[in-house]
Amino acid sequence: MIEPTLPIELNPSVFRPFAYRVLSKKYGLNVQSTALEKLASYVGRRFGTKWKKxxxxxxxxxxxxKLWKEQxxxxxxxxxGVTQVIKxxxxxEQRMKTKKSKALQEEAEPANSSFTDATTYDNDSEDIDWKMFFKVIDANHYTKFAYDMRRKIFDYFPENSSKLIQLPGKDDALNFHTTRLDLLRDRIYRNDIFAKVKYDSSEQSKVFNQTQRPKHMTSVKNLLGRNEQRFVLFGLVTLNSFGVWQLQDDTDKIELVLKQCIFPTETYFVSGNxxxxxxxYSSAGKFHVLSISHPPAEDRPTTIDALAYLDFNWDYSKNGKIDLTMKALTLKQIKQHNxxxxVVLGGNLYLDDLETISKVRKTLQELETELAINLKAERSNDVLQEATVKVHDRTIAIIFNGPFISRALTVTEGSSLNHMTSSGLYKASFDNLATVLEQFKNICEHCKLVFVPGDEDPWMSMVTKNSNSIWPxxxxxxxxGTRLSRVAKDVVWASNPCRMNYLSQDIAIVRDDIGESLKRNDFSYLCELSQEEIEKAVKRNDENRYSETPFVNSQNLEIDRLTLKENSDTTIFKKITRTLLDQxxxxxxxxxxxxILPNYWPILSVMPLPDCIIMSDSTSPTLSTMYKGCLVSNVGKFYDNGRANYLEYYPSSQTAKMRVVY
Structure with missing residues (x-):
């Protein structure tokens, strides 16, 4: 018979020697007084008078x-922290007790019993509800993460999350640049070209050092006194207040001379990269650049492994890390729902425009028809019996991209019977959409409706007046959207950008005219070399390929032949994609x-790369491309030249299709 435990109020000073022997001497951890109080209180309640024996x-x-170190x-x-660990x-423990009780119940059941055990996520089962793993993640969620540059890992602070906007502090801007520098530099060193030299005596390391000849990046402070020598630098390139281009890392800054620099044509180069x-390095203290490149991107699994499997979206978490068992279950589930x-509607969805509302109604009518046929087939279970009947794909979410009004909100001094306030007109626009949605019951009942704001949407647009506002x-x-929420069952008001998680997939949703900004601020025109000089420089680079590993000698960093630039939409869209993902x-x-708000930078980060990035850029081509395992698609404008554009993304196959409604 188990003796009952008599709880006591354990004094922290009495418990201190015991905790020191286990936590400090055995594991090398330092226990603060607040943590000692929490531990003593729990041990006293849990183990009672016999806690020491x-x-x-x-x-x-x-x-x-162990859990503290694992996290x-x-x-x-x-x-x-110790409160979270105890929870x-x-x-x-409760999960283990549930498993044991279910195992005993299975043994007690007769062999011919029709009893079926309830599916648990810890078992290797495919019967999980996909709706539990389908959600939109707001920008405020990502304020919980902070990067520790000393330990090279992210820390999770649940108390940092807030529904209110958090203004950046004095250290946020500095930490923003230093964190990006550290993360990108670590990513570069994981690349084969810049992998560090292996100093062990194994034959494999000798072959690697002789064949690869890894490049070494030098800090700016180490250039002093090493005139007329060639170096590879990495840092933030900006145009300072004196009109001089400079490179800055965490040690110092140096002036750049870009007149003879060869710029690759597959990416853009803007101030802030x-x-x-x-x-x-010249004796004048300037750095004469011969070639330049973005830090090469890497695929999602490599980055996740380097970041110790931290679950940023907190979907498959096990002690703060990605639960690989849960990840495998959701991956199986996503293949079943092919x-x-x-559905992603294009940007500039002006709800105060009658023609736009008309196109929205036609688009929703098509989706409603497809959804009605699909749901009818599911209910009647005729999919396998009647192969001749075509069942449409099921729409599970519709994303509306702003701005949702054709002119920015203004401050109105007052109102009268014949004059509505600016915010009143804005609410009336969503009431118009609610009136349209009332006609489509299946969409309102079975689809998640996500609204992503644009630059003209409240409240920042009242200050910026149609210009770029602060991101995110x-x-x-x-x-x-009070009326809209009454009409539709699942309405989500998201930030811009935001993340959508569908089972095992991480989807980034972005509404911004990024392409126009990249083209307008590109500084590759600074190269003063003629076309013949560029071709000679590239030829010399090819001749030295076998004698010395050149600076750009892989698919990630290769400089093309620098012929006349192609102005095709495909080339432009690939340049935009590579610039964003490489950065x-x-x-x-x-x-x-x-x-940008530097304390919200994790929502803007694409490290690790998401499975898909859905852009709504009215200044870029409406195309899709795959880069490093990440699908990047642009839906463009919604209403353009009398037709409505929208995009269909299929998570199971990681593909996207553009659709047009006339």
Whole structure:
């Protein structure tokens, strides 16, 4: 018979020596006073008067230490952190008890019983509800993460999350640039060209060092006194207040001379980019650049592995990390629903324009018809019986991209019977959409409706007046869509940009005219070499390919033959895609071009690369391309030249199709 435990109020000073022997001497962790109070309180309640002799007390502290180290929380145990760890330990114990009880129940059942065990996510089962893993993640969620440059990992702070807009602090702007520099530099060193030299005596390392000859990046401060020597630098390239181009890293800055620099034609180069430059250091203290390139992007699994499987979206989390078992289950589930599609309407969806509303009604009518046929087939279970009947793909979400009004909101001093306020007109636009949606019951009942704001949407547009506002844009206040929320079952007011998670896929949704900004601020025109000189330089680079590994000698960094630039839509869209993904951020500009809130930078980051990026860029071609395993699609404008454009994304096959409604 198990003796009952008598809870006690354990004094932290009495518990301190015991905690020191386990946590400090055994695991090298330092326990703060707040954490000691939490631990003493829990041990006293849990193990009672026999806490010192009970081996479960030591086992509990072992579990706390192992879990703390597994989550990478550092060497100092604080009160808030140990509270979270204790909750996770309790949840794991309850889960284990549930497993044991179900196992005993299965053994008690007769062999011919028709009883079927309830599916749990811990078992290798495919019967999970996909709706539980289908959600939109707002920008505020990503304020919970902070990068520790010393330990090279991200820390998770759940207390940082807030529904209110958080203004950046004095250190946020500095941390924004240093964090990006550190993350990109680590990513570069994982590339074969810049992989560090292996110093062990194995034959494999000798062959690697002789054949690859990894490039070494030099810090700016180490250039002093090394005149007329060639170096490879990496840092932030900007145009300073004196009109001089400079490169800056975490040690110093240096002036760049770009007159003889060869710019690759497959990417854009704008002020605010982190770039790799190859050239000579002169006695005048300037760096003469010969070639320049973006840091090469890497695929999603490699980055996730380098970041210790941290789950940024908090979907398949197990102690803060990605639960690989859950990830495998959702991956199986996504292949079963190959008929699911996400519909994305184009940008500039002016709800105050009658022609736009008419096109929205026609588009929704087509989707309603397809959805009605699909749901009828599911209910009657005739999909396998009647192969001749074509069942349409099922729409699970419709994304509306702003701005939702043709002119920016203004401050109105007052109102009368014949004059509506600016915000009143804005609400009336969503009421118009609600009137249209009332006609389509299946869409309102079975689809997730997501609204992504644009530059003219409240409230920042009242100040910027149709110009670029601060990024990221927070979600539209739900007060404007009260009628819309009554009509539709699932309405989501998202930020811009935002993330959508569908089972195992991470989808980034962006509404911004990025292409126009990249073209307008590109500084590749600074090259003063003629076409013949460029061809000779490229030829010399090819001749030295076998004698010395050139600066750009892989598919990621290869400089093309620099013939006349192609103005095709495909080339332009690939340039935009490579520039964004190589930079690892959706806004690779300085604040003069595009102001951002630096404390919200994780929502703008594309490291690791998402499975899909859906852009709504009215200034770029409406195309799709795959780069490093990431599908990038642009839906463009919604209403253009008398036709409505929208995009259909199929998560199971990771493909996208453009649709047109006339």
């Amino acid at each position: 009970d081996p479960k007390t030591s086992a509990f502290l072992d579990a706390v230490a 990478g929380r550092g060497i100092f145990i604080d009160g808030n 996770e330990i309790i949840a794991n 982190f770039l790799i430059v190859d050239g000579f 008929d699911h599609k996400i 844009k927070m979600k539209i206040p739900s007060v404007f 690892g951020i959706l806004s690779p500009f300085v604040n003069k071009t595009r102001q």
